[in-house]
Amino acid sequence: MPLFCLESRDTHAYDQLPAAVTSSGLTPTPKGPHAWNLRIRGLALKILVPVTLLSLICLLVYGPFDSFLSSRAELLDEQRLGADAVAQDDEVIVLPPLYGELKVLESQLPQHNLSLPFPEGKNGRYIRFENQMWGVGLNNQLEEILILSHLAHLSNRAYVFNNYTWDQISKGPYVYENGRPRATVIPLTAFISGPTAGGPWAPGDPAPRAISAEWWETVCPYEKRLVLNSTLENASMGLAPDVDGDILIAHWAEKLRNLDHECVALDGWAPSIVDIAFFVSNRVTSLFPMMSDSPVITRFAWSSIVRSGVIANYPLLLPGPSPQTISELPVLPGLVAIHLRRGDYYNHCKTILAPEGQEYMGWNRIDGLPDRFTPPPGAGGGALTPEAWTVYLSHCWPSDEQIKEKLRVVRAEDSTLTRVFVLTNGKREWVSSLKKKLLEDGWEDVATTLDLNLTWEQSGVNNAIDMEIAARAQTFIGNGFSSLTSNVNILRISRGMALEDIRFW
Incomplete structure (x- = not known):
């Protein structure tokens, strides 16, 4: 069945909305206020109506629009659908794939x-x-x-x-x-x-x-x-x-x-x-x-687009030659993947998780996992004391120092762990700062979501690519309140990976 062996086409072309159109050099010489208004309105109609129509048409049939603007297409490595902040050019808006x-x-x-x-x-x-x-x-x-x-x-x-x-x-x-x-x-x-x-x-x-x-x-x-x-x-x-x-x-x-x-x-x-x-x-x-x-x-599989994204980034994750298929290496040895929710998650934690006294989510609760969580006194029923909030914050939004300390703990327990992959929707500036701190803390290499080299097609499913990397890492540290972490964990366990290699903040 072709649907289940489809290979991603290797293109870096992005579909774009047209750049802003200026009227520099086109403004007529006014002859009185009334004439000025009429001419401005006329020019606005002549310019804005066609541009607006073109933009709408291109949004609906963006395939042809790709070739129409291919001379201005550029890969924006900031474009990650799961990211909190996307750096966009003032004149370019990237359209994600529709498949x-x-x-x-x-x-x-x-x-x-x-x-x-x-x-x-x-x-x-x-x-x-x-x-x-x-x-x-x-x-x-x-x-x-x-x-x-x-x-x-x-x-x-x-x-x-x-x-x-x-x-x-x-x-x-x-x-x-x-x-x-x-x-x-x-x-x-x-x-x-x-x-x-x-x-x-x-x-x-x-x-x-x-x-x-x-x-x-x-x-x-x-x-x-x-x-x-x-x-x-x-x-x-x-x-x-x-x-x-x-x-x-x-x-x-x-x-x-x-x-x-x-x-x-x-x-x-x-x-x-x-x-x-x-x-x-x-x-x-x-x-x-x-x-x-x-x-x-047990027969779950990611799409070929996701799989190709993982294989293409093996050089970033593992020294040595890349495998030809994703099944050739079930585990990424020496790699600890860490899931760090950012973006609006601080508010989600403070206004929903902590006041409701929530426990970990889904499969993150199963017996045998080494890190457990019990809601502290002062959280639940809409109440949240400062002490309880401090506890919740360390689990759903760990600080840089708490991240470093948790990684030190797992490295002390398993000295074969030498590299880190960070799954995150955090802002670029924070991700870069954290990466530097982890390297200074003795990790041989640190890669992040933002470092992945993805095609246009792959960029639309980059959260799934992150998940498969986490599912194949030797050790995984997840966010216990997260459904992403929960789904990664059931995949890891179904593949026979050890419960003790699943940790939480």
């Missing part, structure tokens, strides 16, 4: 065929969760996607995968945040491969393959659908709001498996079966034994 070619490849998946025998084809068994998250980060959505894909597999139904959706209200391909464009929708296959995104199950596994949301509309027209309300169904199954995750998923799997309807959908207006609140509670940990052995996890 439209992947939607074409998705449409060509072999399971998108009405003639296939049961349990696929026109009489196949399908489940679509119309109430999945959107408008939150990749890893909040990914942790839900993986559990729902696992539920679909247990119920012998094809999972219907959606795009990664940041904004499903806006009609255009981009929204602007903090002065920079962000894609409203990205194909899920830009980030991941494997069974959840339509790849094959293991030989002999009878489960139907996942299909795209677009093919769902063909194979499951509205009149064929049975629509379930999660709130009503939970009540009918006697499931309390705080039921443990393993019981919740087992009941839903039995429910979906025993339904005769071919096309089942979860009502988009009802709560998700596993929402964000689920992942910040102890309910999730009971699912870990099942999930870590699930083919959804």
